[in-house]
Amino acid sequence: MEQHSQHFKENAARALADASAVAQRDILALFTPLMREAAVSEFGDFAALRDHVKKMRQHTLDNLDYYLARFELEATNNGNRIHYAETAEDMNSIVLDICQQHGARKVAKGKSMVTEETGLNDFLQRGGMEVLETDLGEYIVQQAGETPSHIVGPALHKTQQQIREQFLENHDLGERDLESIGDLVGEARTVLRDHFLEADVGIIGSNALIAENGYSMLVTNEGNGDLCANLPSVLIICTTLDRVLPRAEDATAIQRLLVRSATGQPQTCYTSFYSGPRRAQDADGPLETHIVLLDGQRTDILASDYSEMLRCIRCGSCLNHCPIFAATGGHSYGWVYPGPMGSVLTPLLTSLEASEALPNACTSCGRCEEVCPSAIPLPDMLRDLRHEQSVQKITPASWRNGLRLHAWIATRPRLYQALTGIGISLMHRLGGKKGGFSKLPLASGWTSKRDFPAPQGETFMRQYRRRSQSNER
Numbered sequence: 001m002e003q004h005s006q007h008f009k010e011n012a013a014r015a016l017a018d019a020s021a022v023a024q025r026d027i028l029a030l031f032t033p034l035m036r037e038a039a040v041s042e043f044g045d046f047a048a049l050r051d052h053v054k055k056m057r058q059h060t061l062d063n064l065d066y067y068l069a070r071f072e073l074e075a076t077n078n079g080n081r082i083h084y085a086e087t088a089e090d091m092n093s094i095v096l097d098i099c100q101q102h103g104a105r106k107v108a109k110g111k112s113m114v115t116e117e118t119g120l121n122d123f124l125q126r127g128g129m130e131v132l133e134t135d136l137g138e139y140i141v142q143q144a145g146e147t148p149s150h151i152v153g154p155a156l157h158k159t160q161q162q163i164r165e166q167f168l169e170n171h172d173l174g175e176r177d178l179e180s181i182g183d184l185v186g187e188a189r190t191v192l193r194d195h196f197l198e199a200d201v202g203i204i205g206s207n208a209l210i211a212e213n214g215y216s217m218l219v220t221n222e223g224n225g226d227l228c229a230n231l232p233s234v235l236i237i238c239t240t241l242d243r244v245l246p247r248a249e250d251a252t253a254i255q256r257l258l259v260r261s262a263t264g265q266p267q268t269c270y271t272s273f274y275s276g277p278r279r280a281q282d283a284d285g286p287l288e289t290h291i292v293l294l295d296g297q298r299t300d301i302l303a304s305d306y307s308e309m310l311r312c313i314r315c316g317s318c319l320n321h322c323p324i325f326a327a328t329g330g331h332s333y334g335w336v337y338p339g340p341m342g343s344v345l346t347p348l349l350t351s352l353e354a355s356e357a358l359p360n361a362c363t364s365c366g367r368c369e370e371v372c373p374s375a376i377p378l379p380d381m382l383r384d385l386r387h388e389q390s391v392q393k394i395t396p397a398s399w400r401n402g403l404r405l406h407a408w409i410a411t412r413p414r415l416y417q418a419l420t421g422i423g424i425s426l427m428h429r430l431g432g433k434k435g436g437f438s439k440l441p442l443a444s445g446w447t448s449k450r451d452f453p454a455p456q457g458e459t460f461m462r463q464y465r466r467r468s469q470s471n472e473r
């Protein structure tokens with residue numbers, strides 16, 4: 001997917017100007033955390049499971065070469081063909097080659113953020129394939145010529161009315177009302193059914209690769225992954241090499257965390273394990289299966305200070321709890337991964353320059369880390385990326401010099417307290433009558449939208465000292 005992260009501020013300003021979209025995001029921001037909270041409180045010892053998964057994921061990443069080799073061995077024994085792709089272009093070429101070897105014309109695809117990352121759909125279409133997304137949300141955004149706005153709910157930015165109008169315009173099915181959500185889902189099912197039956201190749205992603213048996217796990221709510229996997233004669237699983245886990249029970253532990261964190265459900269409608277091509281005794285299934293494992297900078301991340309980011313299980317919970325994501329929406333981030341996880345991943349997978357604003361799109365509230373089922377220290381990583389930007393001189397010189405001056409003063413407590421004391425009392429006098437400032441040097445970003453409140457006249461330290469002394473008396 002083409003990257004527009006460098007335009008985050010303009011994108012965000014545009015998103016904030018659309019009042020009805022803001023209202024819709026506000027409702028989601030209220031609703032989705034409540035669903036997660038209810039699911040977590042019903043679960044029992046969620047914290048213990050989270051701790052277990054964190055350790056298990058970290059152990060796997062620390063021994064990735066071993067578990068990958070084991071997975072490759074077991075999956076090959078099951079009849080799968082394993083392909084390693086170093087770059088996005090490699091993955092796209094491998095998939096197109098497989099399609100062409102089978103004379104394929106039509107591809108049915110399940111939801112896969114990795115293939116969004118590599119731009120697989122465009123690549124296959126340029127290679128002469130017809131590619132249809134079959135996850136309902138992905139189908140809606142593909143038909144609208146858009147990209148997903150959320151890693152779990154790709155079309156969460158769309159209203160029911162917008163989808164209705166889109167279907168009426170795009171599906172040649174005669175007069176109909178499509179008044180209810182049930183009508184819309186029923187129509188999508190009717191349209192997609194033929195595509196499943198006609199597809200030559202099915203492409204899906206993977207939530208976990210199990211080293212001990214060579215299986216791949218996929219969780220979906222619509223069953224479209226199973227139809228993509230079982231109806232076409234060729235199945236291609238596109239994923240990244242950090243998805244590997246040691247045992248089947250580790251995959252189910254991830255599944256329990258993932259589903260509750262993502263949608264607040266106790267269980268997704270479908271959890272499927274794909275072992276390989278159809279065996280003689282099987283009633284159905286693909287005749288040939290391929291697993292394409294993308295590196296795409298993952299080994300670089302593994303070797304960096306940000307290796308913990310590879311524990312991400314793509315649940316979307318950090319997005320649902322982020323005030324910046326709620327305010328600006330997923331498209332503002334300008335690439336595949338939005339929200340806090342995207343603000344860390346995008347600079348690591350693309351470049352720090354091209355995504356300069358993202359590590360700064362953070363209020364440091366810490367909610368993302370609190371709710372992350374893999375306990376990834378996202379706020380620390382965002383801070384480290386900002387530091388990295390400063391070291392690499394990506395941030396403007398005025399900003400860097402200002403911070404340097406602040407650090408110099410802040411590390412001299414007496415000077416800091418004297419200067420802040422003078423500043424606070426001056427601001428109190430100047431803004432006291434009105435109670436705030438509508439304009440303030442160096443704070444135009446704040447005052448362009450709202451007044452800056454006038455301080456009460458004394459610094460915290462001075463008040464603290466005064467109150468301590470009066471308490472002693």
Ligand code: SF4
Nearest residue numbers: 312313315316318372
């Ligand atoms: S960073 Fe954590 S909360 Fe965010 S998507 Fe990944 S696992 Fe989920």
